[in-house]
Amino acid sequence: MSLAPLLLLILPLVLFVAQLLLRKRLGEVSSLRKRSKQDRPPSPGLTPWATEVDLSTHPLFHAPSLLAPLDAEPYFLVLDTETRDAIDEAPAEAVSQALPSPSPVIALTWQVLDEDGRLMSEEYHLLRQEGRITPEATRLHGLCEEDLRAGGEAPRLVLERFLRVTARAKVLVAHHLRFHRAMIAADLEALGLSKADLLDREDYCTMEGGKALGFKRRRSGEASYPRLSELFGQLYYERPHLALRYQEKGLRDVRLCSACLRALLRLPSYRPLSSLRPRADED
Template identity: 50%
Template sequence: MRLAPLLLLLVPLALVLLQLLLRWGLQRRSELLRSAHTHRPLQRQDAPIAVEVDVDSSPLFDSPAPAGALPHYLVLDTETQDILHEEEIGIEFAPSPIILLSWQVLDATGACLSEETHLIRRSASITEEATALHGITTELMESEGEELRPVLERLLQAVSEAKVLVAHNVRFHRTLVLSELEAVGLPTASLEALPTLCTMERGRVLGFKRRASGEAAYPKLSELFGYLYLHQPAVHVRFRHKGLRDVRLCASCLRQLIV
């Protein structure tokens, strides 16, 4: 019975201590929530891109073929007089004149045998919207552009040696080239018969880019490269030449897709 007075003193003290602990816990939780809210902008999707690659200097784009290697893949890219977004082109579209034609010839492992890019001289001006996209001005085209037919003949030589045509939206780029071949009276059969590999279609199958509905979407070429090499689609690509930028990106993506 002697413990009763002591218990009468300890119980109120314990209750007071418990209340203080609860109050401190609630206050601490509020502080943590405010802190999380304050730092939330760091996780925004429009945050600055941290990863940057340069197609002219990065070793990711330097893959020379060994001596004696044989042609296998022909990687193709085009730039046009008007804006045509290859990721958005439907089955039917009106081809725009090609002003830049670039390609790489690769061996069966994806190593590079040769690379060419040709600025094509046209009679009409390049639209301002197209210049904003690829950086090629009408003045540059008129002063440094080549005649179309000799360039297409060089491309057909590469086509004759290749086993597979590769591009990001291969149907789009092949349709543009076929239109130009027909316009100058060159044969189209070899290009039409060449088997194809589309990096844009392969990218959609990977499923890393989704529409709001959840459906897999076609990735941009830079997004596919970022996903395959850097595990993040958001990549800034530096370049001096738009045609070589895309053909090198496409060839690099191919090397990962055929592993």
């Protein structure tokens, strides 16, 4: 008996089964890729995949590996302020120009990091300042007078604690450090507290560090100052315009700034921060 008719009957069935198995395998691979993109934290140099980052839950800000060991020593103090008035703290091209008149600080946030950028502590304080918070400022940071009455602390107590933390740190860090330091210094002076530790510490401005990377350009081709969110998006996703989800703006900015600092510390082409020390009042 010839096998040809039998093969003609079996071959379509074999091809059909093979096609089903191939489709199933492709589906599994696609599912694994999708899960991988959702689960793994971003790393500099990898192809970007995120469209939104939630600062409250993302492992980039909460992974156990980011915590400093118990015997770590304070090194970086990363800080951020929110003020009663809507002062544009965004990077301007003429950064060397005089800063705007100080406005009372109503939220002061900081993180203490060890020399490797690992987290030792994080604090967020509302300061019970007198006076009206402008609607423009509320739209910027989401804080109003009711928030300060409900959860605000005496400014002197918060600033005295901040100075004790500052005295133990070696390097102050902020995005547009010159702006934030000026706002805090004005409140210290108004309360008769010393500004020495705030003004004399070694410092590093991530806004200046971001400009040195040169990824943001003006129409003339000159490097421009990136916003904090742009620097974070570029360093971790190669995408400056990244959607961010957060609850408190002060916590958002400090966490972003610390993340940017850690990424800059890892760049092999970047000089040590102690020698680079880019500042917003220098060319």
